[in-house]
Structures are given as C-alpha cells and as structure tokens.
Amino acid sequence: MSNLLDLLVAGLATGAIYALVAVGFTLLWQTSQTINFAQGEFVMLPAFLMLAVMHAGAPFWLAIILGILLSLLLLGLGFKLLLVDPMLRHGVLPLAIATMALAIGMKEAVKQFFSAEASPFPSIVPAGDVSILGRVISLQSLGVLALAIAVVIGLTLLLNRTSIGHQMQATAQNPTVARIIGVPVERMILLTFLINAFLVALASLLITPIYLAKFSSGEVLGQAAFIAAIVGGFNQVRGAIAGGLLIGVVDNLAAAYVSTQYRAAVPMVLLIVIILFRPQGLLGRPEERTV
Amino acid sequence: MRSGFFAGLLLATVSATAAFAQGAPIKLADVAELSGGGATVGNNWKNGIDLAIEEINAKGGVLGRKLEVTHADSQSNPGVARAQVQKALDNEPYVLLGPGYSGSVKVTSPLAAEAGIAQIMGGEAAELTQGGNKFLFRTSFGQQSSMPKVAKYINDELKAKSVAVVWVNNDFGKGGRDVITKEFAKYNIKVAADLSTEAGQADFAADVSKIKAAAPDAVFIYLNEEESARILKELKRQAVTVPLMGETTLVGQKVVELAGDAANGARGHVGLTTDAPVDLVKAFREKFVKKYNYVPDHNGLKGYLAIYMIKATTDKMGKVDPKAFADTLHGLTIKAANEPGILMDVTFDEKGDIDRQGFLVEIVEGKQVVKQVLPKLN
Structure with a gap:
C-alpha cells in the first residue's frame, strides 16, 4: 500500500508534466488544426536555450526568463509564421509531416551545436523531503505537481473566465462565425501558439532536472503527451489534463506491477482500448465532418 | 615516349612503396559511440585516442612513422557499429579501435578476427573474451x-x-x-x-x-x-x-x-580512474583537462591506453605487422617504467584479458576518493 502511494505521487508528478505538453497539443489542434509531432522536441529545446544563457554567465533565474522568452519567439511566433502558416494551406497531413521533419532538424541541431551527451540541469524546486501519511515524499515531486496543477488551473481560468479565453474558444469552435462577430481570429490563433510555447518551456524546466538535458529526451515525452491527448480527448483541454495524469500513473504502475520492458506498451494498449470504446477520448466531445 | 612513361610509372610505384614502408602514416580505425545513449563513452574514448596520438606523433611517431586515425560513429547501435567496422576494415587498418559498448563489440569482433586485424576495445562484458577470439583485447577489466x-x-x-x-x-x-x-x-x-x-x-x-x-x-x-x-x-x-x-x-x-x-x-x-594515486595518471589527467577542458572518465583513459598498447607492442615487434600484432600482445607485460604512456604496469593474457591494479572508490562531495588500492595479481 505504501509502495502504491509512492508510485501514485511519482506518477502524478510525471503525469502533470505530460498534461502540460498534452494541453499544448489540444490547443494547437483546436485553433489551427495543427498536429505538432515536434512537441517533444519543443520540450527539449528550452532547456538547452536556458543552458546556453547560463553558459554565457547569466544566473539561473535570468536564464529561465530569457529561455521562456526565446521559446515564445522561436517555438511560438517562429513556428507559426515560418512553418505552420505556409504549410497549413496545403492540408493537415503535409503540416504533420513537416513537423516530423522539424523534430529531426531540432534534435540534430542540438546534437551538433551543443552536445550529443547529456548535461545536468538545475532544479527550481529545492531538494528535501516531507512526511505525508507516514511516507517520505520528496519536495521535488510535490513541487513539480503543485506548479503544473497551478498552471493548468490558471489556463482553465483564462479559457473559461476571461474575454480572451472566450474569444479563443469561439475561434476553436467556429473561426468563420467568430470572425463575423468581431473576434480577432488570427490574433487568437497566435496566442494559442504562444501559450503552447510557454507550456513546453515550463514542462522543460520541470522535467529536465529529472531526465537530464539531452537532444533525444523529447522522443519519450512527445509520444507520452500525444497518447495522453488522445486518451483524454484531443479536442478538450480538460481531457488532455486528465489524459496526462492518467498516462503518468499508468506508466509508473505498469513499470512496477507489469514489467519494465513492457511499460511503454501499456499506455498504447490503453489508447487502443479507449479508441475502440470511446473514440472521442475520455472527456472529449464527438466531432463529425462532412466529406 | 612509351618507355619513358613506363619508367616514370615504375619510379612512382617504387617511391610509393618505399614511403609506405618507411614514412607513410600507420592507419588506425576507430568505431565508437559518438552519439546516442553511449555518447559519453564514445567521446571520452575518442578524445583519449586523439590525445595519445598527438603526443606520440609529436615525439616522432612509432618506429619513425606517424599514427593516423579515422573516427566513425556507431550511434550506440550494434547494427550501425557492424556496418562501420566493415567499412573500416575495408581500408585495411593496422589495428581496429572500439567500440565501447559490449553489444557492439560482440557483433563486430568476428569481422575483425576474420580480417586478421587486432581489435582493442572498451567492452567489459565477461563473455567477450571467453569465445576464443585471438584478435580481441580489453583496455579494462572484464566483469x-x-x-x-x-x-x-x-x-x-x-x-x-x-x-x-x-x-x-x-x-x-x-x-x-x-x-x-x-x-x-x-x-x-x-x-x-x-x-x-x-x-x-x-x-x-x-x-x-x-x-x-x-x-x-x-x-x-x-x-x-x-x-x-x-x-x-x-x-x-x-x-x-x-x-x-x-x-x-x-x-x-x-x-x-x-x-x-x-x-x-x-x-x-x-579499474581506471583519473583520481588514482598514481603520478602518471595524474599527469594524464592534467594533459587531458588542458586539451579538452573537462575531467575524463575511465573511457578517456581506455582510449589513451589503447594507443600506447599499440605503440608498446609495435616497438616490441620492431616492425609494423598487423598479422603478428595479436600474437605479440598475448602474454605481453608492459611496464610503465619503460612506456610511461601505459600509466600502470599491465599484463595481457592469452584471452586478451588484462591484469592491472584496481581501486575501490567513494564519491565524497562530488569527487572520487580512492579508499583502497587493489594490487596487480601477477
């Protein structure tokens, strides 16, 4: 039982980070029909941007700020203007393939210009432990979980309680009608790209101290977050959050109680089962399209 | 006109052969984990090799000939390692260096043995030297x-x-x-x-x-x-x-x-640590840090030692003979007093395994501290 509690806490901490990345997937899909297969690499890159700033002599806090700003510029604005806008007019599939190419390019660029080896990355959560229900739980796990949940709550409030959030939702639901009623659709779409860039930068900040900064570290994350988004519901932010947490916990429980070798397969089996019985995902809404 | 052409061709051939015999570089081929999961292993190994070659060449090379190495990336993948080793062997190197991962050594060692080329590698899996391969040599202890x-x-x-x-x-x-x-x-x-x-x-x-x-x-x-x-x-x-x-x-x-x-x-x-209480190892560490600006792990030492194994064996033979290399290295003891680049006295047995002193260490405040020195057995 105590072991189960450890596994749940660790799983929720990892799952919260998957949720941040998965939310980005859903936001981009809803507002611009973009499936970003480079999302995992988007999580990998901000850590290297921050490391580069630190190597230039800046303190960690400044590296975080500059890293997030550079992420907004490169992974938000740059991604939209240079890749999504030119490719989207040719359809969803060419864009998806273009993001795969982008993923490879980002990995190779980091390998070439930084290093093929892993690098240590400082943690924003201090080391130490607390005792909960008689179990020693690290502050780092709790800190990651708390920060990720705070961001998700903030994002939910932004989407549901603010005018900008309502305009973003209107853009996601029907951009033509949204444009007619005066919603600045293009600006809303750009905003979702910037939010995605912020979320991946934050995920990078939280996960890299554990996974280490390495050019290939986005592969696992991207896949896990993509599965999480589908499991939870690709067209619902709350679905992506639930999916992320669920995949984090299932992954840990699978590693402990099934097999380390098959741990990566278990979330995929879950994905298949959910697609078969609830194609829209756990919390997603059914979508119909005419052909 | 035609006789002049053949005379020139003959002269060029004789000159080239003489150059190969005396002054042409000795070609070595390295296949290592320069990217992928083993990038730390491969890059340390590569840097150790380059440092040793630079030192030896600066002192006139081996038997008057410079050493020249090509590095190929196995991407930490045994399949890629096999292809890279085959490619390297096609160029007929004097000795094959690497890989570092045991799985990659396992799939490449039959190729080197078939070509009759000695392979000095970084793998530590016990089984590697148990199969009777006469061309495979370790740079560190097997499991x-x-x-x-x-x-x-x-x-x-x-x-x-x-x-x-x-x-x-x-x-x-x-x-x-x-x-x-x-x-x-x-x-x-x-x-x-x-x-x-x-x-x-x-x-x-x-x-x-x-x-x-x-x-x-x-x-x-x-x-x-x-x-x-x-x-x-x-x-x-x-x-x-x-x-x-x-x-x-x-x-x-x-x-x-x-x-x-x-x-x-x-x-x-x-088996190898740059924190070893051995003067030659300390000197190696200083040279490595000066050149690469970081402290190497044991793989840096392995790469460095591999090159000095080649130098000591070739000096012992008195000739550059790839076919006789493995036979000479089997049973050879290289003393640091005679070849300082070998850093510590080492003996190679008939399987290619090594006997050398080892260390028990503990990490204290981010540094390796040697707690015990385990002496060489023979």
Whole structure:
C-alpha cells in the first residue's frame, strides 16, 4: 500500500508534466488544426536555450526568463509564421509531416551545436523531503505537481473566465462565425501558439532536472503527451489534463506491477482500448465532418 | 615516349612503396559511440585516442612513422557499429579501435578476427573474451575480474545480507548481473530485488519504489552513465539511504557531473580512474583537462591506453605487422617504467584479458576518493 502511494505521487508528478505538453497539443489542434509531432522536441529545446544563457554567465533565474522568452519567439511566433502558416494551406497531413521533419532538424541541431551527451540541469524546486501519511515524499515531486496543477488551473481560468479565453474558444469552435462577430481570429490563433510555447518551456524546466538535458529526451515525452491527448480527448483541454495524469500513473504502475520492458506498451494498449470504446477520448466531445 | 612513361610509372610505384614502408602514416580505425545513449563513452574514448596520438606523433611517431586515425560513429547501435567496422576494415587498418559498448563489440569482433586485424576495445562484458577470439583485447577489466571484488566488498565491508540488483537490459548489464548474482550466492547474500531496466530509460520512479519495497541492505547498480545518474537522482528523491554500490560506471566522472549531490556516497570498484594515486595518471589527467577542458572518465583513459598498447607492442615487434600484432600482445607485460604512456604496469593474457591494479572508490562531495588500492595479481 505504501509502495502504491509512492508510485501514485511519482506518477502524478510525471503525469502533470505530460498534461502540460498534452494541453499544448489540444490547443494547437483546436485553433489551427495543427498536429505538432515536434512537441517533444519543443520540450527539449528550452532547456538547452536556458543552458546556453547560463553558459554565457547569466544566473539561473535570468536564464529561465530569457529561455521562456526565446521559446515564445522561436517555438511560438517562429513556428507559426515560418512553418505552420505556409504549410497549413496545403492540408493537415503535409503540416504533420513537416513537423516530423522539424523534430529531426531540432534534435540534430542540438546534437551538433551543443552536445550529443547529456548535461545536468538545475532544479527550481529545492531538494528535501516531507512526511505525508507516514511516507517520505520528496519536495521535488510535490513541487513539480503543485506548479503544473497551478498552471493548468490558471489556463482553465483564462479559457473559461476571461474575454480572451472566450474569444479563443469561439475561434476553436467556429473561426468563420467568430470572425463575423468581431473576434480577432488570427490574433487568437497566435496566442494559442504562444501559450503552447510557454507550456513546453515550463514542462522543460520541470522535467529536465529529472531526465537530464539531452537532444533525444523529447522522443519519450512527445509520444507520452500525444497518447495522453488522445486518451483524454484531443479536442478538450480538460481531457488532455486528465489524459496526462492518467498516462503518468499508468506508466509508473505498469513499470512496477507489469514489467519494465513492457511499460511503454501499456499506455498504447490503453489508447487502443479507449479508441475502440470511446473514440472521442475520455472527456472529449464527438466531432463529425462532412466529406 | 612509351618507355619513358613506363619508367616514370615504375619510379612512382617504387617511391610509393618505399614511403609506405618507411614514412607513410600507420592507419588506425576507430568505431565508437559518438552519439546516442553511449555518447559519453564514445567521446571520452575518442578524445583519449586523439590525445595519445598527438603526443606520440609529436615525439616522432612509432618506429619513425606517424599514427593516423579515422573516427566513425556507431550511434550506440550494434547494427550501425557492424556496418562501420566493415567499412573500416575495408581500408585495411593496422589495428581496429572500439567500440565501447559490449553489444557492439560482440557483433563486430568476428569481422575483425576474420580480417586478421587486432581489435582493442572498451567492452567489459565477461563473455567477450571467453569465445576464443585471438584478435580481441580489453583496455579494462572484464566483469569476471571486477565483480568478485565488488561482491567481496559488499560482504566484508558493507556486511550486507540482502542486495537489490539494478541492471540495464543489454549485453553489458546482463553479463554483469549474471556474474554478480553468482558471486553473491558464494557469500549467501540474498538478491532482494532483481530489476532489469532499459537502455536510455528516463524515469526510474517505479524501479526505486520497488527497491524501497524490497528493503535491501544495499543496492548494486549496473547501468550506463546517463541512466546511472538518473537513478541516483531518483534514489535521492525517494530518500533511499542504504549504501549504493556499483562497478566503474556508477562512480564515473560523467555520472558525478550529471547526478550532482545525488552521487555523494556512491561507492564502486574501478579499474581506471583519473583520481588514482598514481603520478602518471595524474599527469594524464592534467594533459587531458588542458586539451579538452573537462575531467575524463575511465573511457578517456581506455582510449589513451589503447594507443600506447599499440605503440608498446609495435616497438616490441620492431616492425609494423598487423598479422603478428595479436600474437605479440598475448602474454605481453608492459611496464610503465619503460612506456610511461601505459600509466600502470599491465599484463595481457592469452584471452586478451588484462591484469592491472584496481581501486575501490567513494564519491565524497562530488569527487572520487580512492579508499583502497587493489594490487596487480601477477
């Protein structure tokens, strides 16, 4: 039982980070029909941007700020203007393939210009432990979980309680009608790209101290977050959050109680089962399209 | 006109042959893990090789000929390693260097043996030198030499009666796990948990939870460098306080750099360490740091020693003869007094295994501290 509690806490901490990345997937899909297969690499890159700033002599806090700003510029604005806008007019599939190419390019660029080896990355959560229900739980796990949940709550409030959030939702639901009623659709779409860039930068900040900064570290994350988004519901932010947490916990429980070798397969089996019985995902809404 | 052409051709051929015999560079081929999961291994190994070659060439080379090496990337993938080794052998090198991963050595060593080219590699899996390959040579201890020392230390010094064994599911990890569990049985040490993990694994939370549930007296960790760092961080995160023991990788420089504070207290047996209380090793470390601006791990030493093995063997033969190289190196003792580049006295047996002094170390405040020096056996 105590072991189960450890596994749940660790799983929720990892799952919260998957949720941040998965939310980005859903936001981009809803507002611009973009499936970003480079999302995992988007999580990998901000850590290297921050490391580069630190190597230039800046303190960690400044590296975080500059890293997030550079992420907004490169992974938000740059991604939209240079890749999504030119490719989207040719359809969803060419864009998806273009993001795969982008993923490879980002990995190779980091390998070439930084290093093929892993690098240590400082943690924003201090080391130490607390005792909960008689179990020693690290502050780092709790800190990651708390920060990720705070961001998700903030994002939910932004989407549901603010005018900008309502305009973003209107853009996601029907951009033509949204444009007619005066919603600045293009600006809303750009905003979702910037939010995605912020979320991946934050995920990078939280996960890299554990996974280490390495050019290939986005592969696992991207896949896990993509599965999480589908499991939870690709067209619902709350679905992506639930999916992320669920995949984090299932992954840990699978590693402990099934097999380390098959741990990566278990979330995929879950994905298949959910697609078969609830194609829209756990919390997603059914979508119909005419052909 | 035609006779003049043939005379010129003959002259050019004779000149080229003479150049090859006397002054042409000695070609070496290196296939290493320059990217992928083993990038730390491969890049340290490569840098060690380049440093040794630079030194030797600066002093006039080997028997008056310069050394020249080509580096190829195995991408830490045995399939790619095999293709790269085949390509390297097609160019008829004097000696093949690498790879570092045991799995890659396993699939490439038959190619080098078939070509009759000596292969000096970094793999440590016990089985590599047990198959009768006469062309394969180690640069460090095999698991059959190092694991008995680890088990003895766990029994005698840590007094552990139960140990959790965490190993990486590849040739290197499985070989180490098989040898250490046999050694534990000799001391009646119970294996409290037997945890296989994957190469490149990022998340060790579940594995550490299992270790906590098994409540062992100590944990034996046998993973590659990056995974070692990740599990050390997770062990610290989940507040595991029992002694952590490993062999070479766990207490390597890269692991200490990546794991930070979490590496403190980790102990292990190392065949090679730049913290060894040996003057020539200290001098090597200084030269390496000056050239590359970082402290190498044991793989840097391995690469460096591989080149001086070539130099000492070739000097012993008095000629550059790839076919006779392996025969000469078998049974050869190279003394550091005669060849300082070899750093410590070493003897190669008929299987290509080595006998050299070893060290038991502990990480204290981010630094390897040598606790015991284990002397050379013969």
